[in-house]
Amino acid sequence: MSRETENVLLLLVGLCTAVILVTGTYTRYVKPSLMPWLVSAAVLLIALALSAIIRDIRANGRRGNGDDHRGSGGDGNIDCADHPHRTTVTWLLVLPIALLGFVVPPALSGRAVAPTVTEVSQEVLNRPFPPLPAGRAPEVALQEVVSRAAHDSADTLDDRLITVVGFTLKETDGIDLGRVVISCCAADGRLTRLHIRGPAVAEAERYPEETWLRVEGTVLPEPQDPSGLAIPTLTVTTLTRIDEPENPYGY
Amino acid sequence: MDRHVTVPGRTRQRRVGSLEVLIVGLVILALTDSAARTFVVSRPDLATAATVFCGVFVQALPFLALGVVISGLIAAYVSPDRMTRWLPRRTGAAILTAGAGGAALPGCECGAVPVARRLFGDGDGDGAAVDRRGAAALTFMLAAPAINPVVLVSTAVAFPGEPAMVGARFAASLLTAIIMGALWSRWGRTEWITRRLPRVHHQDGAKWTVFTEAARHDFLQAASYLVLGAATAAALNVLVPPAVFEHLAGQLLLGIITMAILAVVLALCSEADAFVAASLTMLPLLPRLVFLVVGPAVDVKLVAMQAGMFGRAFATRFAPVTFVVATVTATVVGLVFLGGAR
Numbered sequence: 001m002s003r004e005t006e007n008v009l010l011l012l013v014g015l016c017t018a019v020i021l022v023t024g025t026y027t028r029y030v031k032p033s034l035m036p037w038l039v040s041a042a043v044l045l046i047a048l049a050l051s052a053i054i055r056d057i058r059a060n061g062r063r064g065n066g067d068d069h070r071g072s073g074g075d076g077n078i079d080c081a082d083h084p085h086r087t088t089v090t091w092l093l094v095l096p097i098a099l100l101g102f103v104v105p106p107a108l109s110g111r112a113v114a115p116t117v118t119e120v121s122q123e124v125l126n127r128p129f130p131p132l133p134a135g136r137a138p139e140v141a142l143q144e145v146v147s148r149a150a151h152d153s154a155d156t157l158d159d160r161l162i163t164v165v166g167f168t169l170k171e172t173d174g175i176d177l178g179r180v181v182i183s184c185c186a187a188d189g190r191l192t193r194l195h196i197r198g199p200a201v202a203e204a205e206r207y208p209e210e211t212w213l214r215v216e217g218t219v220l221p222e223p224q225d226p227s228g229l230a231i232p233t234l235t236v237t238t239l240t241r242i243d244e245p246e247n248p249y250g251y
Numbered sequence: 252m253d254r255h256v257t258v259p260g261r262t263r264q265r266r267v268g269s270l271e272v273l274i275v276g277l278v279i280l281a282l283t284d285s286a287a288r289t290f291v292v293s294r295p296d297l298a299t300a301a302t303v304f305c306g307v308f309v310q311a312l313p314f315l316a317l318g319v320v321i322s323g324l325i326a327a328y329v330s331p332d333r334m335t336r337w338l339p340r341r342t343g344a345a346i347l348t349a350g351a352g353g354a355a356l357p358g359c360e361c362g363a364v365p366v367a368r369r370l371f372g373d374g375d376g377d378g379a380a381v382d383r384r385g386a387a388a389l390t391f392m393l394a395a396p397a398i399n400p401v402v403l404v405s406t407a408v409a410f411p412g413e414p415a416m417v418g419a420r421f422a423a424s425l426l427t428a429i430i431m432g433a434l435w436s437r438w439g440r441t442e443w444i445t446r447r448l449p450r451v452h453h454q455d456g457a458k459w460t461v462f463t464e465a466a467r468h469d470f471l472q473a474a475s476y477l478v479l480g481a482a483t484a485a486a487l488n489v490l491v492p493p494a495v496f497e498h499l500a501g502q503l504l505l506g507i508i509t510m511a512i513l514a515v516v517l518a519l520c521s522e523a524d525a526f527v528a529a530s531l532t533m534l535p536l537l538p539r540l541v542f543l544v545v546g547p548a549v550d551v552k553l554v555a556m557q558a559g560m561f562g563r564a565f566a567t568r569f570a571p572v573t574f575v576v577a578t579v580t581a582t583v584v585g586l587v588f589l590g591g592a593r
Contacts, residue, residue, distance in 0.1 A: 103288050
């Protein structure tokens, strides 16, 4: 591979990173909190590529019209005599460019991640959780509902109408509302889920698998199960079909 | 690869060059992108693998960027001589210093590989100095991703009821790094390092040129191998779901071996692995500690990146030994810190 091609690949990796940031699709792969770091990485890669390209153009120009020492001094001569190169492997960078820039794979499906029912901090001892936000039906993250159902010694979920967002998972014994939780990137995605029950859920039966829903309901009070393995049940009063949220994962 | 754009007389005589191939490839991609997207989305396993690949790659990018900035700065400002002078004179002390120095690089393992490669140098100087520098660089590479404050804090957050986990992880990872550094200084050979760093002439002291060229080279090299590693991790993620391991993990010894292999296969970022380990509640703490110690030291993406930056002969020797040392060290430290198998 020529140096020019390497520079173009470097530039494209930087540009693809910029594109997934601008379009917001990066949230399918990593946590939103990584954004400032990704911005710096994109800027760095583009700058490195452009500086190499400009340096090469200048070096060529210099050679064209005599030995003209302008610019930043050193002309970036690279000594390759002692540098055995079999870097066809650099072509592999085409893969992330193709995926991030052109294909843009979807967010993880609920069926694709570890099927075990786990939630992030099972080692937490039971403790009183802070009260839920005020309002008629405050929105609570799905994994937090599971967490509170398992570990909340203050029983903040009892008799409270809450709003939960997730996608449907059709099981033999009814429909579950699921959300993939990631702690760093899509490679560590895990599924959390709630059973959703009640007459309003019949509507969800008609939707295809993994339809995104916003549901209102109350969690059925059950004895706490600190193992976190029991799936809480939400009795649903209203149910709305929604588009996939901007941040598809729970964090 | 022909990297002689600035070598006079050899520049302008190219056949169908790689640039033309790349441009044609990009045009084809641009014309078929919606078909490619439909193809990927219609196959759930492929879609998952593609998403996991993007996850690992995008997550690693900022850390790799940080790593190549540091390696570029090392190339521009820290000559091998200076590096040798900074290190303690005795190899043992140099290894300990490098291990402790690992705490200063916040980030995960991807960034540590190019930095370690620059610290390693290319065998300039006398034998003892090269040896000392090499052992220190490798110790640093293994220590940095596991014992930096960011990783330790995330471990504490993931295991709120088990503060001993943080101490055990710190001790076992640092010990693994130091043992590997010592093993390298005893048995390591510089001829296994087949990948050389390009030299940039900077008679005029153009630090900017040296910095950008080194960072550019290291990024291209490390990122290409990161692609290889991320693709392997994505394929294994689909082919070998963690549920398989959960069934295997009934006994302690089997659990330890299973978790050590799982750490290699999953190739998680060292900032995230604690959360995954915490979620595997069906296992005792000891195998999960093994998972946390092995993962940042050796996994499929790291082996690929080490092969790219240091050379294949190096990686095929270094990785298996690291795997054994990390597994054994974590088990012993776990028995001491966590009070046996709980």
